Amino acid sequence: MNITDSEVFVDTKFLLHRVKFSILLILQIPAFILSLLIFFFFIKHRTIREAPHNRALLILLIVNFIQLSFTLPLNLHFYAVGYVSPAIPTFCTWWTFFEFTLYVTSEYLMATISVQRHLLVFNGHILRIRWKRILFHHLPLVFCLSYPIIFYFFAIILYPCDGSQYDYTNNLCGFADCYLLFNKVLGTFDWAFNNGLPMVINAVANIMLIVRVVQQKRRQQRPVTWKQQRRMTVQLFCISSLYLAAWSPSLIVGVVQILGFPTFLAAVQTDYFLDLIYIVCLFLPWIYIGLLPELLIWIKTLCHCQQRHNAVGTVVTRTQLHILQ
Template sequence: MLIHFLNLGYISPASGIYCKFWMYVEFTLDSQSVLLAATISVQRHLLIFRQTAFRLRPQRYIYYYLPLLLSIIYPMIFYLATVVFYPCDESQWNFTLNMCGDTACYLSGDLVLAALDWILNTGVPVCIIMLANVTIIIRVLRQKARRHQALPWAKQRRMTLQLLGISCLYLFTWLPTVVTNVMQHVQPSNGLYEIQENYISDLTYLICFLLPWLCLGLVPDFSKWLWKNVHRLQHPTNIIGTTVL
C-alpha cells in the first residue's frame, strides 16, 4: 500500500474504508513486530539462564507459546476496536498524504487512549527490547567471570554486536516516533506534525530492511559466503573446452 501511494502520489481508492484498512494493517503489524521482539528478548533470558523452564509441556505453553500468541492476537483485537470500529469523522482524511495523513480517529478523539497506545503498545516494548538485550550481555559476562571461565571473545563479540545492534535499531527507529506522537497529543504543533509525517514516520520501515541483514550478517561465516558468491557473479569462471572440427 505504501509503494502504491508513493508510485501514484495520492491515495487510491480515496475512501475512508481504505484508509481504515491501511491503518489497521499498518498499526497491527508494527505493534506485533515490537511485541514479538520484546517477548523474544525476554524469553532469551529463560533459554540461557533458566533452561528447565521449557522442559515440561505446560511450562512451554505458559512461558513460550502463550506470550508469542498474545503478542500476535492482542494488537489485532486492540486496533480492530480502536481503528475499525471507533466512530470517525470522514472529513478528516487527507488523500494526498501517506496513510491518509496518519490520523486515526481515536488518536484525535481520545487523547488518553492515544497516549496509552503509544506508551504501552510501543514505548514500553521498545524499552524492554533494549534493556533485555543489554542485560543479557551483562549477565553472560558476569556469570562467566564468577565461574572463572575463559571468555571465547570471538563468540561473545558476535553475540554482543547482534544484541546491541538490535537494541540500537529499535531505539533509533521507534523512540523518535513514540516521543513525537506523545508530544503531539499533549500539545499539537503543525511544524512537528510535518517533521513527523515527512521524516520520522518512515523510520520504522528500516526495521523491515535492516533487521534480517543484522541477524544474518552476524551468523558465522555468512559474510565470507556472501562475498564469495558476489565475487563469483562479478568474475564468472571461464570454461575452456576443446573444439571438435
C-alpha cells in the same frame, strides 16, 4: 500563502516524495531477496530452524517479510503518485489497520525476544520442561501475534466513524484514524502501551542482559559457555539497536506532543521521523545475515557452486565449438 509560495511548497513535496520513493525502492529489493534466501536456509536446516533462540527470530522475520511484501508497496505507490489511491475511507481504514498491526506485532515480538533471551542464556534448562516452555516461550509469542490484531480491529475497523477525517494527500492517509483524533485516552494508550512500552522493555532488557553477561564472565560459575553467551547477546543487541534507532525519534516527539505541545516538531514528525520506522523492515534481513554464521557460509557456498557451474558450462561450450571447427 501566495501562488509562488504554494508552487514552491508543491515542488518541495514532490521532490521529497521522489527521494523517499527512490530510497525505499533501492533498499526494498535486496531486503526482499535476502529474506527469501533466509527462508530457504531455515527450510533446509531444520536443526537451526528449531533452535529455541532462532524460532522467535524466524517469526519476526515472517512478520517483517509481510511488511516488505504487502504494506511497504502501498507506501511506495503513495510516494510515486503523490496521493492516496483509491482515495476512499475503506481503503484508508484497512491500510492503517494492517500497517499499525504489523508495526506493533513487530515491536512486541522484539520485546518478548529480549526478555526470553535472559532465559535462553542463563536458565535454558527451564525450557526443557514442556509446561514451562509453553508458559514462558510459546504463550508470549501467541500474545504478540494476536493482541495487535484484536486491539486494532476494535480501535480502527469497529470504531464508529464516517471516514471524512482522512487526508488523501499524506502517507497512510495522514495517520488520521478516528480513535487517534477523537479519543484522547485511547490514542494515548495506543502510543504509550503499544509503541512506547515495547521499546522500554527492549532497552531495559538489553542493558540488563549485558550487565548479567559481564558478571557471568567474571564468575564463570554457569555451565553455559562464554562464547555462546556472547553470540546470543550480540545477536539481540544488534537487532534491538535497529528498533531503538528507528522508533526513538518519533516516540520522543510523540511523548512531548502528548504532554501538552501538540505542534512540537509536527512537520518533522510527519515528513521524516515516521518514515524512519521503515528502517526496521529494510535492514532486518541484513542483520540476520551478519548474526547467523551458518547462513553466511551457506550463501557463500551457493555462490561458489553457481560460479563453478557457470565455469563448467563455459568450458563445455568452448570444447563443443572447437570440435565443430
